[in-house]
Amino acid sequence: MTPRRRTATVAATSIISALAVGGLVVAPGAAADDAPVAAFLAPYYTELDLTGDDQVTAADLELVSAALGATSPSAEFDAVATADVDADGVITVADVAAVSQRAIYDDGEFQLVEASAVDMQAAMNAGVVSSVDLTTDYLARIAAYDTAKVDPAADGRPLHSIITTNDEALAAAAAADATRASQGMTSMLLGVPIAVKDNYDTLDMPTTAGCGCWDANQTDDDATMVAGLRDAGAVILAKASLDEFAYGFASEYTAGQPAGQTTLVASPYVTSRTAGGSSGGTGAAIAANLAGIGFGTDTGGSIRIPSSYNQLVGVRPTVGLTSRTGIVPLALSQDTGGPLARSVTDAAIALDAVTGVDASDPVTAEQQGRVPTSYTAALDPTALEGTRIGYVASMVSTDATTQRLFAASLATLRAQGATVVAVTPPAGFARVLSESSGSTNEFAHDLAAYTRDHLAPEVTARTIPEIQASGRYVQSRASIYTARAAVTEAQYQAWAGPTGSHTTQIAAGQQLVTGMLDGGDLDALIYPSAVAYNSFSTNMRLSPNTGMPAVTVPMGQAIAADATVTGAGINLEFLGRDYDESTLIGLGYAFEQATHARTSPALYGPLTK
């Protein structure tokens, strides 16, 4: 028999580098002692890999096509048995096609609006767009939309979701493109433009915390989480607006404005309404497709409220999963940073990049051994099957929108195989919810540490009294600032010290709610994150008052018949055990895939060229 000559080619130049590269690359100088580098969206994009690099590349397709016609049992078949996707015992062109479909690659038309990180990676791998293109286009959307009154309604407002855009973003994007050209897709975030709340320190943009008093705060470090994003190849596109110093849900800020002036952040769905807060700029910007993925911080709802108001997925991680170093604090007993994203998948991808033990934030040591290789491994559309989920009836508002959407959500969860049970909370549950935020007693103390370690020397307003004296802050909140400045060290210790009342209550709350989950054999508790453009009761307190993680996912919108705020989104929140973000991401993903409740804000469609 004549030996066969075989030639395999991949026509597009870019895929040779994009797909043929072996293992992942870890950028040097990672700021945190990171968990193992995340796989590329396990298991969907990894399970048919034959070459051990956790992704389908040209090398895998060569192996499969070389084995065409091989039948089971044979050594040749067995070597690529994984590729016998249709399980018919023979390697066929159908199997080659099935394996190929697991490559992160798409040479079809790319649409920026509502693009996911996977969409962006697939288009960049195919050479359809570059990171420079994505960055240019997002900057164009910010320029066109953020400060313009797009909403024709008389009471319509501009979003005002962005405080600073990054002059270095295009250079970072070009560097990401060069990395892809030489090494392939080294990370699911490679070249993806990201907006971070303007309380995350960034080397290339000032960090104002929303306060005009800190316009000059050009730090000489990145926040640990920002460093993690850059290590993953993400492009830090912009700094998003926020409620000043992350105080509240209004998202009112003074950065970049003269004394006495403030700006409110608007929701892109109903622009007369707030985007929520305190991560309202992130919420508005990601919802309106002004960036790929966003990050916020949450002390008492500041990720989950803007996620709910802006139809986004938000993750409030376990306190300890993500380092707070280099983030302007509000109350370190409860502060935690996490993603706001248009999909659970994007949120999981983003979370992967920002975990890690950071010696400069000791609470992160807790996560050792409790962080999966990738949260994307939890993205299973059948994750709800066989689960038990509880809810506490008093956490469900009786307004028409909430009643309708929560009832529909229960039906969806049950249809997806979950057992949903009403839980009678134990004594002490009300006390968990009634514990107040650490922001009052901790802000001055924690701010002093940030000021000492991170605040740029050029900034003259370094204490609360100096901030107030500058006049460049939300002056209507003078009494709040004054009260927070008046907290003594003794008061702080009695509250947040090792045996402080707040410290003790959070530990008790964690124990009690974990006991509720264990006792009821529950995977998670659910409750609405908010009502139509408003918070509800003490729902937002459950996660911070236990330190336990929560994932919030859109469940639908208010309709006119509800007589609430037509068009307002409301999210369903899943709360689970410490460091069990994977379970929550899985439940949220299965719920998202069954509902696809998020809508894109119609006022902020594609730009016409």
Place this chain on the structure above:
Amino acid sequence: MKPLRRRLPRARSSATAVALALAAVALGASPASAAPVLASATVTAPATATVGDVVDVSVVLTGTADVYAYDLEVGFDDVALDYVADSATSPSGGFDDVQVADGSLSILHTRLGSSPALTGDLTVDLQFTAVAAGSAAVSIDSVELIGADGSSLVVTPTASAVVAVAAAPVAPQPSASPTAGAPAPSASPTATAPVTGAAAGRPTATGSRDDLAFTGSDSWPLVAGSAGLLVLGLLVVAAVALRRRAAATR
């Protein structure tokens, strides 16, 4: 040694092309569902060639829809023709694999990832070198199309074209006029095999055996000893080489 892929009998008879017969019916034959579609397949080759010539052959799948991947089995007379390595072209983008055996080529193409499936006319150009005189058939023995949803359409056998390969001319005389006597090229022979039903999205189990549009297998006068033809052939080779180089750097 690799196990042989399925080998299909090669069509060796000249001037015949067999209409498509559908050996397998696509899954989900409802017109509304995505499933691969093929209207017809053709092989085009020059009617004549001379030993030493490069023979350009085109395989065209016309009227396709929802083609995420395809596998073409092409048979050729390996006494008269040698496949020129790496000469098979493919749609831009995607992954390609060509396996060469005695007298047959397995040409595989697949789109990548979530890329859209192909539609319309798909052309695969091939090159052979004429190595021996004879009536040399090139045939499409089998076409398998895979849709984006994994559904399969298998069509076999299909069409063929025949190239009359003439023996190499005797060594040209230096004094021979380079332009004298070279006949103008005529239309290339084309075999077309329509697919009954497939174009409407309803592949049937049997195809019609008529409608052959095959012409010209013997229409090109055999010209031996023509220096002009030799020059023409060399020009064709050069032009093809240039074209392929240009394509490669695109």
